[in-house]
Structure formats: C-alpha cells, structure tokens
Amino acid sequence: MDNVVADLSQDRSRLGRSSTAERVADILRDRISEGFFRPGQRLSEESISEGLGVSRNTLREAFRLLGHERLLEHRLNRGVFVRLPSVADVSDLYQVRRVLEGAAVRREPTERALTLIKEAVSDAERAAAQDDWQAVGTANIRFHQALVSLNASPRIDEAMRQLLAELRLVFHVMENPRAFHEPFLDRNRALLGLIESGRPGEAAAYLDDYLDHAERLLIQAYEPSR
Amino acid sequence: MDNVVADLSQDRSRLGRSSTAERVADILRDRISEGFFRPGQRLSEESISEGLGVSRNTLREAFRLLGHERLLEHRLNRGVFVRLPSVADVSDLYQVRRVLEGAAVRREPTERALTLIKEAVSDAERAAAQDDWQAVGTANIRFHQALVSLNASPRIDEAMRQLLAELRLVFHVMENPRAFHEPFLDRNRALLGLIESGRPGEAAAYLDDYLDHAERLLIQAYEPSR
DNA sequence: CTTGTCGAATTGTTCAACGATTCATATGTT
DNA sequence: AACATATGAATCGTTGAACAATTCGACAAG
Numbered sequence: 001m002d003n004v005v006a007d008l009s010q011d012r013s014r015l016g017r018s019s020t021a022e023r024v025a026d027i028l029r030d031r032i033s034e035g036f037f038r039p040g041q042r043l044s045e046e047s048i049s050e051g052l053g054v055s056r057n058t059l060r061e062a063f064r065l066l067g068h069e070r071l072l073e074h075r076l077n078r079g080v081f082v083r084l085p086s087v088a089d090v091s092d093l094y095q096v097r098r099v100l101e102g103a104a105v106r107r108e109p110t111e112r113a114l115t116l117i118k119e120a121v122s123d124a125e126r127a128a129a130q131d132d133w134q135a136v137g138t139a140n141i142r143f144h145q146a147l148v149s150l151n152a153s154p155r156i157d158e159a160m161r162q163l164l165a166e167l168r169l170v171f172h173v174m175e176n177p178r179a180f181h182e183p184f185l186d187r188n189r190a191l192l193g194l195i196e197s198g199r200p201g202e203a204a205a206y207l208d209d210y211l212d213h214a215e216r217l218l219i220q221a222y223e224p225s226r
Numbered sequence: 227m228d229n230v231v232a233d234l235s236q237d238r239s240r241l242g243r244s245s246t247a248e249r250v251a252d253i254l255r256d257r258i259s260e261g262f263f264r265p266g267q268r269l270s271e272e273s274i275s276e277g278l279g280v281s282r283n284t285l286r287e288a289f290r291l292l293g294h295e296r297l298l299e300h301r302l303n304r305g306v307f308v309r310l311p312s313v314a315d316v317s318d319l320y321q322v323r324r325v326l327e328g329a330a331v332r333r334e335p336t337e338r339a340l341t342l343i344k345e346a347v348s349d350a351e352r353a354a355a356q357d358d359w360q361a362v363g364t365a366n367i368r369f370h371q372a373l374v375s376l377n378a379s380p381r382i383d384e385a386m387r388q389l390l391a392e393l394r395l396v397f398h399v400m401e402n403p404r405a406f407h408e409p410f411l412d413r414n415r416a417l418l419g420l421i422e423s424g425r426p427g428e429a430a431a432y433l434d435d436y437l438d439h440a441e442r443l444l445i446q447a448y449e450p451s452r
Numbered sequence: 453c454t455t456g457t458c459g460a461a462t463t464g465t466t467c468a469a470c471g472a473t474t475c476a477t478a479t480g481t482t
Numbered sequence: 483a484a485c486a487t488a489t490g491a492a493t494c495g496t497t498g499a500a501c502a503a504t505t506c507g508a509c510a511a512g
Contacts, residue, residue, distance in 0.1 A: 019302055020496070021290070045463070055497045057283050060464090064247070064287050068294040076245055077463055077504045095379040103325040153321040159385060246465070271494070281466045286495090303473045303494055 020054055021061035027052070028062060032071050032082055033165060035172045039084040043072070069162050071169070085170050087219055093167055094215040097144070098208065100160060104150040105203040109195055116146035117195070121188050128185055133178035137171070140181050143188050174221050184214065246280055247287035253278070254288060258297050258308055259391055261398045265310040269298070295388050297395070311396050313445055319393055320441040323370070324434065326386060330376040331429040335421055342372035343421070347414050354411055359404035363397070366407050369414050400447050410440065 028048075031037050049059040063080045066072040072080045085093075109117075120143035127135035141164050148160040174180065187210050194203035254274075257263050275285040289306045292298040298306045311319075335343075346369035353361035367390050374386040400406065413436050420429035 019300075046461095056463095057498090058496060061287060061290055064290045065294065068291065074245075078506095079463065092379050092381050095377065096381050099326065099329040099377055099379070099382060103329060151321065151325055153318050153325070155318050155322050155389075156325060163381075272492095282494095283467090284465060304475095305494065 020058050021065065024052060024054055024059060024062035025065040028066055029069075029071060029165070032066075033168050037082045039082050039169050039173050041082045043080050043082065045079065070166050083166070083169055084173070085166065087222065089166075090170055090219055090222060091215065093163055093170075094211055094218075096159075096163055098211050100148050100151065100156060100163075101144065101207055101211070102204055104147050105191070105195055105207055106200045107150045107152075109150055110152070113146060113149050114196070116149065117143060117192055120146050121192050124185055124188065128182070133181065136178070136181050136185070140184065140188070147191075170218065170222060174218075180217065180221065183217075184210070246284050247291070250278060250280055250285060250288035251291040254292055255295075255297065255391070258292075259394050263308045265308050265395050265399050267308045268304075269306050269308065271305065296392050309392070309395055310399070311392065313448065315392075316396055316445055316448060317441065319389055319396075320437055320444075322385075322389055324437050326374050326377065326382060326389075327370065327433055327437070328430055330373050331417070331421055331433055332426045333376045333378075335376055336378070339372060339375050340422070342375065343369060343418055346372050347418050350411055350414065354408070359407065362404070362407050362411070366410065366414070373417075396444065396448060400444075406443065406447065409443075410436070 028037070028043075037043065043063075045056050045059060049056045052059070063072055063074065067074045067080065071083055073083045074080050120139050124136050124139035124143065127133075127139055145157075145160055145164065149157055151157075171180070187206075191203060191206055191210065194206055254263070254269075263269065269289075271282050271285055271289075275282045278285070289298055289300065293300045293306065297309055299309045300306050346365050350362050350365035350369065353359075353365055371383075371386055371390065375383055377383075397406070413432075417429060417432055417436065420432055
C-alpha cells in the first residue's frame with residue numbers, strides 16, 4: 001500500500017497543474033520555443049485571446065507568467081513581445097552556464113545522472129549520423145540539462161530549463177543553427193570521458209574552454225543580425 | 227549630444243517600471259519580507275483588492291508575479307498562501323548557495339565588489355555591537371549578496387535576490403533568528419580575509435564548511451516548528 | 453525638416469456576473 | 483459511535499463589457 005501512495009505522489013504535480021492561464025502559458029511557451037512566434041514579434045491580446053478562445057484577462061495572466069521566464073517582454077501600454085535577447089544577454093547566459101555547469105562537473109557524478117548524460121551524447125551522435133540537425137540540437141540541450149542535474153538541486157534544474165529556453169530564442173534569430181551545434185559533438189563526448197574517469201579539475205577546465213569558445217562563436221554569428 | 231543620449235538610456239528603466247499590478251506586487255513583496263504576512267497565511271483576493279483599492283483582476287496579476295518568485299503558493303480553487311518552505315526547500319536553497327557563492331569566491335574579486343563586501347562585514351559588526359539584530363540580519367544578507375556579485379552576472383544577482391527573499395520566509399518561522407545570525411559574524415570576517423589575500427581554494431573550502439554548518443543549524447531550529 | 457495636432461488602435465484597469473470548487477456543518481444510515 | 487452523504491455558504495476561476503490612458507502614425511503648420 002505504501003509504495004502505491006508513493007507512486008501517486010509523482011502524478012500529483014500534474015494534478016494541480018490546471019488553470020486556464022497556465023495551460024495557455026504552456027501553449028505559448030511551446031509556440032515560442034518552436035519558433036512559431038519569432039523573437040521581436042508582438043503578441044496582440046485581442047487576436048490571441050480570440051484565437052485561443054480565452055478572455056483577455058486570462059491571457060494577460062499567462063503573459064505575466066512567461067514574462068517572468070524572460071520569454072516575453074512587457075512594454076507598458078505597448079503590449080507584449082517575444083523577447084529578443086541582446087548580445088549582453090547572450091554573454092550573461094553563458095556566464096550563468098559557466099557557474100552552473102562548472103559546479104556540476106566538479107561533483108561526484110551519480111549513476112542516474114551519468115546514464116542520462118551518456119544517452120544524450122549517444123542520441124546526438126546518432127542524430128548527426130542521420131543528418132537530423134533538429135534532433136542534434138535537442139539532444140545537445142538534454143546533454144547540458146543532464147550535466148547540470150549533477151548539482152542535485154531542483155531549483156538549479158528549473159533555472160537551467162529557463163536558461164536553455166531563453167537560449168533557444170537566440171538560435172531562432174541565427175541563420176543556420178545546425179552549423180553551430182556540429183563542432184560540439186566531439187567535445188560533449190570528451191567531456192563525458194573526463195567526468196567518467198573522475199578528473200573533475202580537468203573536466204572543469206575543459207568545460208570553461210568549451211563555453212568560451214561557444215560563446216564567442218555564437219555572438220559572432222548573432223551580432224550582425226541585430 | 228551623444229553622451230547626453232547615452233546618459234538618458236540609464237533612466238529609461240525607471241520609465242517602464244510602472245503598472246498597477248507591478249506596484250501591487252512590490253507592496254505585497256515588502257509586506258511578506260517584513261513578516262506582516264506570515265508564512266502559511268492565506269491572502270484573500272477580496273479583502274486585499276478592497277484594501278488596496280485595485281480590482282481583483284489586477285491583484286491576481288500581482289499574485290502570479292510573486293508566485294513565480296516562490297513567495298506565494300497558488301492552490302487551485304483555494305487561493306494564494308504565503309509560502310511555507312519545507313525542510314527539503316531549505317536544503318535546496320543551501321545547495322544553490324553552495325553553487326552560487328562557491329563559484330563567486332573562486333573568482334578574481336573586483337575592486338567594486340570587494341568594497342561592498344567589506345562594508346557589509348563592517349556594518350554587521352557595528353550593528354552587533356549595538357545589539358541591533360535586525361540590522362545584523364540585513365547586513366548579513368548584503369554580505370552574501372555582495373559575495374555572489376563577484377560572479378558578475380545580472381541573472382545570478384537576480385536569482386540570489388529571490389533566494390534570499392525565500393530564505394527570509396524561513397527566518398520568519400523561527401523563534402529567534404538573532405541567535406542564528408550571531409555565530410557567523412566572525413566567519414564572514416574570516417572569509418573576507420581569505421578572499422582578499424587571494425586564496426580562492428581555501429576560501430571555497432571554508433565557505434563549504436560555513437554553509438554546511440549554517441544549513442544544519444537552520445534545519446535543526448526549523449524542523450520542530452513545522 | 454522639425455514641431456504640433458488629431459484620431460484610430462491597443463493596452464490598462466475596473467466591474468459585475470455566473471459556474472465550479474472547497475470546506476464545514478448537518479443529516480442520515482448502519 | 484462511526485461513517486457516509488447531502489446541504490450550503492464562501493471563495494476562486496473565468497468571462498465579457500466598458501471606459502480611461504497611452505501609443506503611434508498621418509497630416510498640417512511653422
């Protein structure tokens with residue numbers, strides 16, 4: 001009986017998860033993340049509330065939620081816009097990654113997390129072999145998400161989720177994100193090796209170089225289009 | 227002319243910062259942080275909207291904002307409550323602190339940040355000498371906020387602000403928070419010394435011990451009252 | 453080319469209403 | 483007495499309409 005109850009507690013989070021505003025937020029978040037709503041685009045209260053069949057008030061509640069996740073930008077009396085991150089934003093995102101991922105690789109990896117990391121690396125390589133660069137991108141994101149989970153902190157996991165969602169905005173402004181992800185496949189594999197073999201110092205150093213390189217490349221490809 | 231425009235752009239942030247919902251959120255945040263609204267307490271939409279002279283819709287927008295900051299808890303069809311952190315929450319908060327503050331002390335300190343840290347330490351000691359434990363608490367918070375600012379990341383600064391606000395909820399449930407802060411005055415001073423003298427490794431180790439100790443003490447004082 | 457003015461469009465905020473849900477109380481059954 | 487069910491008040495969730503405030507482009511005047 002006890003384990004039945006314990007199992008149920010996992011579904012519990014899904015139970016509370018219903019309110020029209022939150023469901024609307026979920027929909028909009030997906031739309032933004034898939035690039036249907038482009039960065040910089042204005043989201044009209046009238047057309048969207050009408051399109052989704054919810055009242056303006058409810059839609060505004062959803063807007064507030066996404067604004068706090070930095071996916072939307074609220075400009076007073078002018079409406080909400082899909083966030084268009086500045087170069088400074090990109091730099092800061094990578095600064096946060098340096099902290100979160102850096103702390104992660106210094107920790108003793110758990111079996112559970114290590115499995116997730118390995119899967120993500122393999123999935124990315126498999127997708128690359130099939131020229132499915134969309135899948136490479138998502139697997140790459142899973143890799144870093146799994147890395148950060150080494151910190152064993154729900155709040156940090158959540159922060160990383162938001163950070164990666166924000167980073168997707170940047171990718172949507174780039175001309176070809178596929179070219180950006182490719183060079184990092186080998187590095188992911190190498191980083192995994194350093195973690196597995198228990199050399200946190202080297203892993204941290206390697207990661208720093210990794211992130212420096214990625215940031216420079218990303219900003220270089222991003223700057224012109226602003 | 228150019229520098230005039232550049233100067234103005236700094237004031238720009240103040241321009242956008244007004245909407246009734248956000249101002250209401252500011253008020254509620256202050257009330258919660260000062261303990262006027264106690265953890266666990268329910269905030270009635272009707273009485274508060276009436277008391278503040280705003281509509282229920284606007285108040286609900288404010289509630290959403292604070293919910294995302296984890297200061298309020300939204301239970302469907304039951305209303306919003308001032309968050310009452312669990313012991314697991316406290317542990318996680320300290321886990322996050324280990325990551326954010328740990329990364330901070332490993333960095334080369336800037337002059338600006340170092341000044342802020344020194345001021346916070348001195349202020350805390352001065353307040354302690356005058357038995358003003360309220361002031362000791364806020365100075366202590368400023369100390370850790372300044373520490374984290376070594377990471378040179380606006381997003382991390384913001385995350386730390388929220389984290390400390392959440393931690394204040396915990397303090398409001400304790401019987402005497404003053405006794406909790408006192409033993410850490412000397413440690414703050416010692417940590418500052420390690421940072422100033424450029425020994426990041428030792429500083430990080432000292433900090434880990436610091437946080438472990440603080441977490442244990444806090445949970446010990448917190449557990450019974452739940 | 454800059455500066456003022458007007459008006460349409462959109463957002464900000466309020467209000468009233470009604471269905472849905474929760475919780476406490478009362479009622480009834482075994 | 484213990485448990486199940488029904489009842490009802492209170493509150494939340496959501497809607498739709500309304501009006502004030504603000505933005506922004508167009509156009510006119512200097």
